[in-house]
Amino acid sequence: MCRQLFLAAVAAICTIAGAACGSNTTSNATTAGASRSGIPRGGELLVSVRSEPRSFNRHAARDTTTSLVSNLTQSRLVRVNQATQAVEPLLAESWTTEDQGRQLTLSLRRDVVFSDGHPFTADDVLFAFESVYDEKTGSVLADSLQEGGKKLQVSATDPYTVVVTFPAAFAPGIRLLDSLPILPRHKLEGALKAGTFRKAWSLDTQPAEIVGLGPFLLSEYQPGQRLVFTRNPKYFAKAPDGGALPYLDRVVAEIIPDQSAELLRLESGQLDMMTSEISPEAYAPLKRAADEGRVKLLDLGVSRNADAFWFNLKPGAFGEDPRAGWLQRDELRRAISMAVDRKLFADTVFFGAGVPVYGPETPANKIWYWPGLPQTPHDAAAAKQLLASIGLSDRNNDGMLEDAQNRPARFTLLTQKGRPNLERGAAVIRDELKKIGLTVDVAALDAGAVIDQLLHAKYEALYFNADKSDLDPGTNPDFWFSFGSAHMWNLEEKAPVTDWEKKIDELMARQIATLDEAKRKTIYNDVQKIFYEHQPIVYFVAPRIYVAHSSRVMNLTPSEYRPQLFWRPETVAVVH
Amino acid sequence: MIRYFARRLAFALVLVIGVSSATLMLTRLAPGDFITESLGTGASQQTIAQQRARYGLDKSIGAQYRDWIAGAARLDLGYSMQYGRPVRDLIPERAANTAILAITALLFATLIGLPLGVITGSRRGGAMAGAIRAASLVLLSMPPLLTSLFLVFLAARTGWLPISGMRSATVPAGGALIDLLRHLVVPAAAIALPLAAMLERLQAQAMSEVIRAPFVLATLARGVPQSRVLWRGALKAALRPVAGVYGLVIGSLLSGSFAVEVITAWPGLGSLMLQALRTRDIYLVAGCAGAGALFLACGTLVSDVALAAVDPRVSEMRTERA
Numbered sequence: 016m017c018r019q020l021f022l023a024a025v026a027a028i029c030t031i032a033g034a035a036c037g038s039n040t041t042s043n044a045t046t047a048g049a050s051r052s053g054i055p056r057g058g059e060l061l062v063s064v065r066s067e068p069r070s071f072n073r074h075a076a077r078d079t080t081t082s083l084v085s086n087l088t089q090s091r092l093v094r095v096n097q098a099t100q101a102v103e104p105l106l107a108e109s110w111t112t113e114d115q116g117r118q119l120t121l122s123l124r125r126d127v128v129f130s131d132g133h134p135f136t137a138d139d140v141l142f143a144f145e146s147v148y149d150e151k152t153g154s155v156l157a158d159s160l161q162e163g164g165k166k167l168q169v170s171a172t173d174p175y176t177v178v179v180t181f182p183a184a185f186a187p188g189i190r191l192l193d194s195l196p197i198l199p200r201h202k203l204e205g206a207l208k209a210g211t212f213r214k215a216w217s218l219d220t221q222p223a224e225i226v227g228l229g230p231f232l233l234s235e236y237q238p239g240q241r242l243v244f245t246r247n248p249k250y251f252a253k254a255p256d257g258g259a260l261p262y263l264d265r266v267v268a269e270i271i272p273d274q275s276a277e278l279l280r281l282e283s284g285q286l287d288m289m290t291s292e293i294s295p296e297a298y299a300p301l302k303r304a305a306d307e308g309r310v311k312l313l314d315l316g317v318s319r320n321a322d323a324f325w326f327n328l329k330p331g332a333f334g335e336d337p338r339a340g341w342l343q344r345d346e347l348r349r350a351i352s353m354a355v356d357r358k359l360f361a362d363t364v365f366f367g368a369g370v371p372v373y374g375p376e377t378p379a380n381k382i383w384y385w386p387g388l389p390q391t392p393h394d395a396a397a398a399k400q401l402l403a404s405i406g407l408s409d410r411n412n413d414g415m416l417e418d419a420q421n422r423p424a425r426f427t428l429l430t431q432k433g434r435p436n437l438e439r440g441a442a443v444i445r446d447e448l449k450k451i452g453l454t455v456d457v458a459a460l461d462a463g464a465v466i467d468q469l470l471h472a473k474y475e476a477l478y479f480n481a482d483k484s485d486l487d488p489g490t491n492p493d494f495w496f497s498f499g500s501a502h503m504w505n506l507e508e509k510a511p512v513t514d515w516e517k518k519i520d521e522l523m524a525r526q527i528a529t530l531d532e533a534k535r536k537t538i539y540n541d542v543q544k545i546f547y548e549h550q551p552i553v554y555f556v557a558p559r560i561y562v563a564h565s566s567r568v569m570n571l572t573p574s575e576y577r578p579q580l581f582w583r584p585e586t587v588a589v590v591h
Numbered sequence: 592m593i594r595y596f597a598r599r600l601a602f603a604l605v606l607v608i609g610v611s612s613a614t615l616m617l618t619r620l621a622p623g624d625f626i627t628e629s630l631g632t633g634a635s636q637q638t639i640a641q642q643r644a645r646y647g648l649d650k651s652i653g654a655q656y657r658d659w660i661a662g663a664a665r666l667d668l669g670y671s672m673q674y675g676r677p678v679r680d681l682i683p684e685r686a687a688n689t690a691i692l693a694i695t696a697l698l699f700a701t702l703i704g705l706p707l708g709v710i711t712g713s714r715r716g717g718a719m720a721g722a723i724r725a726a727s728l729v730l731l732s733m734p735p736l737l738t739s740l741f742l743v744f745l746a747a748r749t750g751w752l753p754i755s756g757m758r759s760a761t762v763p764a765g766g767a768l769i770d771l772l773r774h775l776v777v778p779a780a781a782i783a784l785p786l787a788a789m790l791e792r793l794q795a796q797a798m799s800e801v802i803r804a805p806f807v808l809a810t811l812a813r814g815v816p817q818s819r820v821l822w823r824g825a826l827k828a829a830l831r832p833v834a835g836v837y838g839l840v841i842g843s844l845l846s847g848s849f850a851v852e853v854i855t856a857w858p859g860l861g862s863l864m865l866q867a868l869r870t871r872d873i874y875l876v877a878g879c880a881g882a883g884a885l886f887l888a889c890g891t892l893v894s895d896v897a898l899a900a901v902d903p904r905v906s907e908m909r910t911e912r913a
Binding site: 157 | 625633748755758865870
């Protein structure tokens with residue numbers, strides 16, 4: 016029996032080892048060749064995603080994998096060039112603005128067909144707007160396609176002309192259309208009428224059922240493993256040399272939940288690129304791999320978003336808590352901004368790969384960043400003086416501050432668990448504030464729980480991400496206006512609570528309605544100044560963004576915004 | 592005997608209902624939900640309220656549980672919020688992947704651990720026994736997370752094996768089975784190695800006691816060759832403690848190994864449950880937990896059957912009790 020057991024074990028090991036040492040090649044059916052510009056055609060690109068898509072319908076989910084599926088298989092009227100921030104034509108080949116920015120007239124391409132051969136017309140654009148505003152659908156895109164809480168009016172004057180009317184003059188107007196995928200009316204109208212549009216194109220839909228205008232077609236979905244896309248031979252856009260796009264034959268998006276495995280696959284050549292930036296911890300091993308020529312490491316510059324620290328400024332949020340007298344004071348936030356050493360913050364949280372930030376925009380926003388904004392000095396003594404001015408001083412000589420009733424100056428800082436940058440950042444804030452006598456208790460919760468506390472205003476202070484969706488401040492009204500749902504420190508105010516918020520509301524309303532870009536810039540500088548003076552959100556450091564890809568990937572247009580290397584998938588090529 | 596199995600089945604049912612109900616309640620009670628997690632910051636209160644109503648998250652916890660348990664009685668475990676698919680469809684496909692991994696790992700661990708345990712348990716000294724013992728202790732002290740990371744690193748460095756996933760995007764020349772086997776090596780080894788070490792230690796301990804038992808000494812005194820005594824009579828008697836834990840091991844393996852499945856991107860039950868927990872997909876969490884409890888109950892049953900097979904006294908005792 017023993018001998019048989021041993022023989023079975025040896026046989027099993029040999030089978031596996033034999034399999035392991037066997038061929039590691041995959042057979043790629045390609046339309047190999049090269050374009051006239053020398054960019055290779057065909058081949059397969061292996062990218063990674065961290066999680067499965069939640070739907071194949073962009074209206075049903077907003078996670079990054081669903082967005083990737085949408086970007087690959089669907090197209091939009093226009094696209095914001097993530098590298099230059101200019102708006103470039105896609106399905107709309109040109110547009111004009113009338114009525115002082117209230118009305119956009121878009122001319123659609125005439126040579127476009129869906130992947131199933133059905134012609135694309137203005138009717139499909141109208142359908143896209145009908146779906147996004149359909150109440151039964153409850154599209155996740157609905158909020159981003161409104162202006163001042165009102166829907167856009169859309170009509171078609173002929174099969175290739177669409178008129179979009181904004182409720183009021185809206186300078187960034189056309190940029191909003193970047194977020195709307197144009198879906199086929201002939202495939203989905205039935206679902207919309209039946210009130211089941213949101214469930215259409217769910218994950219159990221056969222890939223062949225999914226029709227689009229994007230550069231790729233979803234050809235296979237293996238739950239928990241991968242998504243496979245093949246080139247759409249009917250894709251409308253052409254390469255600069257007039258050749259067909261996309262360059263690639265296939266894109267395989269491997270679902271790899273763990274970043275360590277993702278990096279190892281990239282280093283060992285089993286992956287071409289990740290669809291997100293690399294974490295600060297991963298920089299050193301990837302730098303070694305880059306030095307050895309195994310990968311290419313790109314420094315994309317400073318991120319356009321910095322993690323944010325803010326207090327709950329909702330009036331009455333602290334009830335009878337005696338700390339309410341100082342927790343919501345401007346002086347406290349300004350003192351905190353002064354007390355935290357931003358260089359130390361960058362060194363500890365981002366291992367040196369970060370730049371100090373003092374206002375709502377980082378230097379990555381080349382158009383709207385204002386270099387003239389004052390820079391808060393690191394000055395612990397001045398911070399203590401500011402705290403003393405609101406009644407916080409060391410009354411019992413224990414080195415820590417107390418309020419007028421001798422109660423310790425202490426608050427809880429909530430942050431997200433499992434995000435090393437946030438956890439390290441919260442720890443630095445705690446340690447830096449301890450030096451000026453403030454006691455901070457850091458509590459880390461899951462993202463959903465943190466957001467729940469934020470929505471119910473059940474927190475004292477938060478260190479979290481308050482990312483803006485676009486570089487143009489006019490497209491982020493939810494952040495700037497006091498009634499906004501992303502007005503983090505006090506969500507959806509009925510009326511501006513403070514004079515400075517009222518002033519920001521007025522300025523932003525003017526900024527959005529002004530078509531002159533120089534005037535818009537001047538007004539936004541004023542907004543940033545008010546923001547800096549009151550610091551409803553304190554920013555410390557914006558990280559540098561690094562991405563890596565295999566050396567066979569080419570013709571990339573990197574941007575610091577996700578997916579950094581893959582926002583224009585039709586132009587990416589591989590050497591094969 | 593039938594009564595005994597009926598009792599075990601009832602116990603399994605209670606365990607599954609209890610575990611999945613408790614998981615559902617706890618996940619629901621924790622702050623935040625699928626909507627806050629999936630919409631992130633910036634969604635309006637109106638949108639959030641609409642979405643909550645859509646998924647029934649605006650109902651009280653009691654009403655939600657009542658609806659769920661009524662559905663579960665009809666084998667309808669609810670809809671996964673993130674996948675938009677019935678939970679009862681999602682679990683079997685992932686459980687099958689976990690089963691492939693678990694059975695392979697168990698097979699490896701048994702084929703390696705038991706014979707090595709017999710060797711170390713039957714020899715008092717010697718370099719070989721010492722080396723096996725030391726290797727077992729090292730493997731036992733390494734958590735599966737570390738073992739998987741090490742093996743993934745090794746696979747990446749050598750390039751011999753795929754680092755993650757279950758199948759290649761394109762079926763290689765060797766065919767789908769070879770492709771699956773190649774993908775199995777890293778995750779199965781990550782689970783099997785510590786398990787083999789545990790089985791080796793258990794088997795060695797049992798074997799060292801059995802070889803001093805009077806029936807073994809008597810058999811040897813009658814002139815039966817030592818290897819025959821060792822691998823036939825003594826091994827069967829020494830299998831009792833191993834059989835005792837075997838069922839539990841099967842149950843826990845079939846419930847999915849979170850660490851190994853996540854690191855090696857194995858699309859099993861463990862990674863599904865982790866994703867469900869992260870997104871607060873309450874019905875899917877409850878379904879996965881229920882499936883895990885079911886596997887555990889089945890595992891203990893297997894364990895009992897195995898114990899009865901190697902020790903007739905156990906089955907006699909149970910028949911008497913029943």
